[in-house]
Amino acid sequence: xxxxxxxxxxxxxxxxxxxxxxxxxxxxxxxxxxxxxxxxxxxxxxxxxxxxxxxxxxxxxxxxxxxxxxxxxxxxxxxxxxxxxxxxxxxxxxxxxxxxxxxxxxxxxxxxxxxxxxxxxxxxxxxxxxxxxxxxxxxxxxxxxxxxxxxxxxxxxxxxxxxxxxxxxxxxxxxxxxxxxxxxxxxxxxxxxxxxxxxxxxxxxxxxxxxxxxxxxxxxxxxxxxxxxxxxxxxxxxx
Amino acid sequence: xxxxxxxxxxxxxxxxxxxxxxxxxxxxxxxxxxxxxxxxxxxxxxxxxxxxxxxxxxxxxxxxxxxxxxxxxxxxxxxxxxxxxxxxxxxxxxxxxxxxxxxxxxxxxxxxxxxxxxxxxxxxxxxxxxxxxxxxxxxxxxxxxxxxxxxxxxxxxxxxxxxxxxxxxxxxxxxxx
Numbered sequence: 001x002x003x004x005x006x007x008x009x010x011x012x013x014x015x016x017x018x019x020x021x022x023x024x025x026x027x028x029x030x031x032x033x034x035x036x037x038x039x040x041x042x043x044x045x046x047x048x049x050x051x052x053x054x055x056x057x058x059x060x061x062x063x064x065x066x067x068x069x070x071x072x073x074x075x076x077x078x079x080x081x082x083x084x085x086x087x088x089x090x091x092x093x094x095x096x097x098x099x100x101x102x103x104x105x106x107x108x109x110x111x112x113x114x115x116x117x118x119x120x121x122x123x124x125x126x127x128x129x130x131x132x133x134x135x136x137x138x139x140x141x142x143x144x145x146x147x148x149x150x151x152x153x154x155x156x157x158x159x160x161x162x163x164x165x166x167x168x169x170x171x172x173x174x175x176x177x178x179x180x181x182x183x184x185x186x187x188x189x190x191x192x193x194x195x196x197x198x199x200x201x202x203x204x205x206x207x208x209x210x211x212x213x214x215x216x217x218x219x220x221x222x223x224x225x226x227x228x229x230x231x232x233x234x235x236x237x238x239x
Numbered sequence: 240x241x242x243x244x245x246x247x248x249x250x251x252x253x254x255x256x257x258x259x260x261x262x263x264x265x266x267x268x269x270x271x272x273x274x275x276x277x278x279x280x281x282x283x284x285x286x287x288x289x290x291x292x293x294x295x296x297x298x299x300x301x302x303x304x305x306x307x308x309x310x311x312x313x314x315x316x317x318x319x320x321x322x323x324x325x326x327x328x329x330x331x332x333x334x335x336x337x338x339x340x341x342x343x344x345x346x347x348x349x350x351x352x353x354x355x356x357x358x359x360x361x362x363x364x365x366x367x368x369x370x371x372x373x374x375x376x377x378x379x380x381x382x383x384x385x386x387x388x389x390x391x392x393x394x395x396x397x398x399x400x401x402x403x404x405x406x407x408x409x410x411x412x413x414x415x416x
Contacts, residue, residue: 101324120409123321123328131337
């Protein structure tokens with residue numbers, strides 16, 4: 001039999017099964033906590049820190065996605081202080097790399113862009129890092145643009161846990177951390193990548209994308225009229 | 240009661256925000272009746288006047304000229320609006336920030352030029368080391384992100400501003416789009 005715990009989230013009493021995370025229980029009860037690195041079906045790592053909640057009166061902040069429920073727990077998921085922390089986290093995610101929404105392949109299909117709007121981040125106060133990070137477009141179908149990566153590691157986890165290839169991993173620490181394919185070799189030469197594209201699908205931003213979708217490439221692939229040119233020339237104008 | 244004095248300015252941007260402003264269409268007539276447009280790329284006034292109530296600033300601060308302009312604007316404006324992503328985040332003009340001015344100009348005017356290879360030094364203002372958002376240089380009162388902000392959003396902001404209210408657009412406006 002499952003042990004049931006009773007706890008409170010933002011003052012509301014909720015019941016949870018042993019082993020559930022605070023995030024799971026909150027969402028089951030319609031309490032919205034923003035996340036970027038969490039994805040249903042993948043393990044949780046607490047990478048993005050957006051789901052920070054306060055436990056007890058201690059003021060200690062923990063990531064809801066990796067915190068198991070406990071009997072009598074008092075969780076604060078929403079407060080002015082937490083909102084401020086979350087806005088700062090979003091700011092840092094934007095400023096650690098070069099996020100130019102207007103020319104991004106994920107413009108309007110981006111979780112970071114959505115969350116910035118939801119949390120009311122309408123400008124960035126911290127200084128920008130403007131790192132010189134590259135794009136690896138060596139793969140035939142996909143590309144990785146490190147300018148747009150937020151190090152959520154969804155790609156790493158889906159590749160390891162679902163596809164079983166473990167092509168992706170993380171190299172470096174702190175600001176120098178990057179997602180890499182096969183110990184930092186070009187994606188296109190990867191002997192482990194199965195080209196399944198799961199990493200591209202789970203990526204919440206424009207960091208991983210299918211080739212042909214970027215702003216510069218977009219229109220080039222849609223020229224259905226061209227094959228008809230010859231035909232029109234051969235047949236001439238209709239009389 | 241005198242009508243509020245409205246200005247719009249275009250620094251390092253593409254004019255897209257001003258195009259979106261023109262998309263106010265017939266609402267421009269209403270804005271024109273409610274405010275005096277005292278300075279703008281859309282009117283023929285050469286110098287930024289004193290006593291401006293509301294100014295929409297499009298574009299990043301990217302050159303020495305921009306820097307001089309924005310300081311004057313701040314001094315003479317009551318409510319300064321950072322208008323569009325270039326003003327708010329430096330956006331596309333800021334894409335050069337990781338490259339550096341030297342290599343950037345060399346690439347554009349020397350490496351890729353076949354005739355008259357030279358970095359322009361006359362008439363055009365000198366670039367700053369980085370293209371900066373407006374609030375990195377002067378205090379900003381209202382942020383209106385978007386590339387460009389939609390005409391509806393611009394109207395919502397102006398409607399409040401011209402009535403002397405401070406608009407809250409933070410959950411309606413977004414970067415990009």
